[in-house]
Amino acid sequence: MNPEIEKVIIRPEGSLGILSYQEASLLCDVSSGGLNDVLRQCALAVLSTGARGDSGLHLLEEHADFEIEVAIKGRGVQIILQNPPQHAFVDGEMIVGIKYHLYAVLRDLVYARNEILESGQYNLEHSHGITNAIFHIARNAGLMHPNTLPNVVVCWGGHSIPLNEYHYAKHLGYELGLRRLDVCTGCGPGAMKGPMKGAVLGHGKQRYKQGRYIGVTEPGIIAAEAPNAIVNELCIFPDIEKRLEAFIRIGHGIIVFPGGPGTMEEILYLLAVLLHPENANIPVPVILTGPESCREYFENVIHFIETTLGEQASSKLTVIVNEPARVASEMKQAMADVRSDRRESSDAYYYNWRLKIELDLQTPFTPNHETMANLNLHKNQPIQELAGQLRKAFSGIVAGNVKAEGIRQINEHGPFELQGDPQIMHSMDALLQSFVKQNRMKIDTSTYNPCYKIIHT
Numbered sequence: 001m002n003p004e005i006e007k008v009i010i011r012p013e014g015s016l017g018i019l020s021y022q023e024a025s026l027l028c029d030v031s032s033g034g035l036n037d038v039l040r041q042c043a044l045a046v047l048s049t050g051a052r053g054d055s056g057l058h059l060l061e062e063h064a065d066f067e068i069e070v071a072i073k074g075r076g077v078q079i080i081l082q083n084p085p086q087h088a089f090v091d092g093e094m095i096v097g098i099k100y101h102l103y104a105v106l107r108d109l110v111y112a113r114n115e116i117l118e119s120g121q122y123n124l125e126h127s128h129g130i131t132n133a134i135f136h137i138a139r140n141a142g143l144m145h146p147n148t149l150p151n152v153v154v155c156w157g158g159h160s161i162p163l164n165e166y167h168y169a170k171h172l173g174y175e176l177g178l179r180r181l182d183v184c185t186g187c188g189p190g191a192m193k194g195p196m197k198g199a200v201l202g203h204g205k206q207r208y209k210q211g212r213y214i215g216v217t218e219p220g221i222i223a224a225e226a227p228n229a230i231v232n233e234l235c236i237f238p239d240i241e242k243r244l245e246a247f248i249r250i251g252h253g254i255i256v257f258p259g260g261p262g263t264m265e266e267i268l269y270l271l272a273v274l275l276h277p278e279n280a281n282i283p284v285p286v287i288l289t290g291p292e293s294c295r296e297y298f299e300n301v302i303h304f305i306e307t308t309l310g311e312q313a314s315s316k317l318t319v320i321v322n323e324p325a326r327v328a329s330e331m332k333q334a335m336a337d338v339r340s341d342r343r344e345s346s347d348a349y350y351y352n353w354r355l356k357i358e359l360d361l362q363t364p365f366t367p368n369h370e371t372m373a374n375l376n377l378h379k380n381q382p383i384q385e386l387a388g389q390l391r392k393a394f395s396g397i398v399a400g401n402v403k404a405e406g407i408r409q410i411n412e413h414g415p416f417e418l419q420g421d422p423q424i425m426h427s428m429d430a431l432l433q434s435f436v437k438q439n440r441m442k443i444d445t446s447t448y449n450p451c452y453k454i455i456h457t
Helices: 014-018 021-028 036-047 056-062 096-117 127-140 163-178 194-205 240-250 261-274 292-308 324-345 369-373 383-402 404-413 422-437
Strands: 007-010 067-073 076-082 152-156 182-185 213-217 233-236 253-256 286-290 318-321 416-419 452-455
Touching: 021 036, 021 067, 021 096, 036 067, 036 096, 096 127, 096 233, 127 240, 152 163, 152 240, 152 261, 163 182, 163 194, 163 286, 163 292, 163 324, 182 194, 194 213, 213 240, 240 261, 253 261, 253 324, 261 292, 261 383, 261 422, 286 292, 286 324, 292 318, 292 422, 318 324, 369 383, 369 416, 383 404, 383 416, 383 422, 383 452, 416 422, 422 452
Parallel strands: 152 182, 152 253, 182 213, 213 233, 253 286, 286 318, 416 452
Antiparallel strands: 007 076, 067 076
16 A cells, blocks of 8 residues: 655746745735635645546545645755645655646746736736737747647537547547647546547557647636646636637637536637627637437537527537547548638637637626626627626536535525526526536536526516
8 A cells, every 4th residue: 555645845847946936935825815725726636636526615625634835945946745635646656747737737827927917017908918918828838839730629528427428529539639630628527538538549540749638727627627637738727718718719620529517608608709790700610519319418509509699609500419530520621721711811820819809708707696696698789798698607607516616605695596588598497407407517416406596587
């Protein structure tokens, strides 16, 4: 048996090895607004990679004695871990992939706080300023590959999925890998891990040694969905809105597997962007896919979209069921269209600057009982704006399901209440009930209690 590890000291590599005293102090600051709380939360999630569960609050409670400290010593920086999760170690040594993910946590938290949020260099109340900030966070994390043709496929889907859907996602990832396409996901388990695992096999068969398995997350999500072990490029953005924008700026095509409210949040965010009139002629291939057993799931999703946003919205999505090779082939062909568009418009291959994203989609939405109740879920607005409001509704449900702060709010004040246009609310209620029935809300669905209440008027 491995001995119990109560304390471990590791030394970061590269630029992290020369953090300033101010940066180290920031990471150790336990006061309100300090970074130690979010560092502890993210580090604990990374060290818990492979553990089953999706409750950030439960993870914090289970490891209440875990602590992390960053110290400056004569020979550089030390990360001191007290009572870390034991399965992060093999024979007393921390697993290398987990160690690199831990480094990414430090890198992104320090950079985002010092260089983005508090430097004054970026106007975070202006749309272009936010887009520019996202670019710099991604570049600092090494996500920009300027000499590479478009080939990054973003894969969205649920973290709580049945085994046959995971196998399908893995098969599709294999087909993508055979076509030398790289994979970017939310970096967690389920439909986020499957495509990466399959792509590893496909890349291996093609002797493609530059395979990229990009994980894009944010502090609230990472605590509930720890990065899977395959991710070799991890980037943690400050909030969910910057994470969502990063997906569509960095990726060249999007594949959506079945999922729950988090996947619907992503779909609705994407539609809010694609439905903007200024984005009408920018190619962003989107394919919804899964095994035959998911046909009804996609029918429910498309029905919800058509009921709330209309056929103009559903026309932006292509549904292909149970044909992984066809999906990969069509995505490969679509890369040529993306390349042609970027070349003709002089836009970068590695970052889609041209997409118009309104400030409301970029501004952090804080789900609480007041903001959820005040969402404008009516049809008296442009459809892209309604899509953005619906996105926020599903974002709040995600928070109430898996994020520590959201769970606390639900425990203290009861479920979030949502109200709006009767047709929209009935359709949303039906879709969410189908997610509950199909066990798509949480991993521990046997004990699931709704964190939301639909008000039918």
